[in-house]
Amino acid sequence: MATDAQIKSLMGAGPPEHLEKLSLFRWGKKNPPKDPKISFAGKTILVTGSNTGLGYGAALKFAALGASKLILAVRTPAKGEEAKRKIVQATKYDAANIIVMQLDMASYDSVRAFVRDLRVKTSTLDVALLNAGIAPPKYTANPTTGWESALQTNIISTALLAILIIPQLKHTAVKTGRPSQLTLTSSYGHKYVAAKDVQTAPGESLLKKLSAPEYFNPEKCYNAIKLMTEYVKLGLVNNYSKNAKGEVDVTINSTCPGYCTTDLGREFPWYIALPIKVMQMYCGRSAEEGSRSLISATLLEKVGHGKFWTNDVFVEGGDLVTSDEGKKIQAQAWKEILDICKNESP
Numbered sequence: 365m366a367t368d369a370q371i372k373s374l375m376g377a378g379p380p381e382h383l384e385k386l387s388l389f390r391w392g393k394k395n396p397p398k399d400p401k402i403s404f405a406g407k408t409i410l411v412t413g414s415n416t417g418l419g420y421g422a423a424l425k426f427a428a429l430g431a432s433k434l435i436l437a438v439r440t441p442a443k444g445e446e447a448k449r450k451i452v453q454a455t456k457y458d459a460a461n462i463i464v465m466q467l468d469m470a471s472y473d474s475v476r477a478f479v480r481d482l483r484v485k486t487s488t489l490d491v492a493l494l495n496a497g498i499a500p501p502k503y504t505a506n507p508t509t510g511w512e513s514a515l516q517t518n519i520i521s522t523a524l525l526a527i528l529i530i531p532q533l534k535h536t537a538v539k540t541g542r543p544s545q546l547t548l549t550s551s552y553g554h555k556y557v558a559a560k561d562v563q564t565a566p567g568e569s570l571l572k573k574l575s576a577p578e579y580f581n582p583e584k585c586y587n588a589i590k591l592m593t594e595y596v597k598l599g600l601v602n603n604y605s606k607n608a609k610g611e612v613d614v615t616i617n618s619t620c621p622g623y624c625t626t627d628l629g630r631e632f633p634w635y636i637a638l639p640i641k642v643m644q645m646y647c648g649r650s651a652e653e654g655s656r657s658l659i660s661a662t663l664l665e666k667v668g669h670g671k672f673w674t675n676d677v678f679v680e681g682g683d684l685v686t687s688d689e690g691k692k693i694q695a696q697a698w699k700e701i702l703d704i705c706k707n708e709s710p
């Protein structure tokens with residue numbers, strides 16, 4: 365458990381207020397987050413999407429900071445094994461304490477099988493960093509469910525995974541006597557969503573609206589997906605974070621690593637990839653720098669419960685999170701997502 369002083373040490377001044385998007389990115393490059401040096405000894409930690417990018421950066425740090433057991437949940441086991449090899453080589457971490465597990469967030473079957481297997485592989489789970497995500501350049505639908513691919517992977521399957529691992533986090537909290545931690549990788553982009561892009565007519569499904577081919581536009585959808593991440597976080601906080609006595613036994617938060625150079629745009633055609641490359645050179649943090657925010661987010665305990673953490677400060681959610689209208693949209697989104705998750709729970 366981090367001390368109050370340690371938690372305080374994670375906090376910074378944050379960027380100047382009211383910076384527009386590009387200036388905020390530029391500030392972010394010049395001012396990377398603090399690199400946490402707090403021990404994770406005694407903790408079992410799960411990171412999804414940990415073979416590359418921010419998830420890999422975070423896994424490497426968890427190992428360097430002495431986590432007792434590290435679970436790398438990856439879509440392709442060979443990539444996970446390669447990540448494990450690199451982590452062991454870089455940190456001298458005991459290879460026996462890294463478990464690579466297959467998890468395809470595009471498949472409910474895979475999510476359910478992963479959760480079953482996780483219970484076999486570890487009796488405790490102190491920290492879950494749900495980070496796996498995609499940013500598709502063009503519309504694709506999940507072949508099994510029909511939902512738009514990012515909505516499926518980043519939102520619906522992430523919510524299902526969270527709901528299914530929360531019992532294990534709670535079980536661990538009872539054993540350790542302190543809340544376990546669930547952190548979602550979100551984005552500041554959720555603040556840039558226009559209300560009309562998530563408003564629905566009476567009786568209209570929000571998920572169906574977001575999933576329609578004619579709605580698709582890479583940037584608009586990415587931001588809307590991250591708003592949905594904030595909505596899922598709030599749904600989990602309000603419905604899954606407390607024990608029978610009403611005490612918080614799983615602290616839940618979300619974090620934005622800033623604009624980072626990772627593999628996220630790997631599927632973009634050259635004419636989009638090229639300007640992104642230029643943007644990354646001008647204002648992109650490295651994956652290592654961005655992953656610092658993921659690590660610090662998992663250390664915030666009750667201070668960070670329910671909050672959005674970025675650039676070493678807590679930031680209020682956008683209008684579509686805090687306003688009365690935003691709260692109504694959140695309730696609608698959460699109900700639709702929960703209905704699917706209940707249906708898909710074993």
Ligand SMILES: NC(=O)c1ccc[n+]([C@@H]2O[C@H](COP(=O)([O-])OP(=O)(O)OC[C@H]3O[C@@H](n4cnc5c(N)ncnc54)[C@H](OP(=O)(O)O)[C@@H]3O)[C@@H](O)[C@H]2O)c1
Binds near residue numbers: 443469552622629
């Ligand atoms: N980069 C940024 O500027 C930025 C900013 C804010 C938030 N984020 C968020 O940070 C998270 C990580 O992104 P990143 O930038 O590190 O991108 P990345 O380098 O592309 O890493 C994404 C990770 O997610 C995994 N993944 C994708 N689809 C999956 C699936 N169906 N099942 C299991 N794993 C899957 C990938 O596995 P494979 O390698 O096998 O595909 C990879 O490990 C995402 O949620 C992203 O939205 C990124």
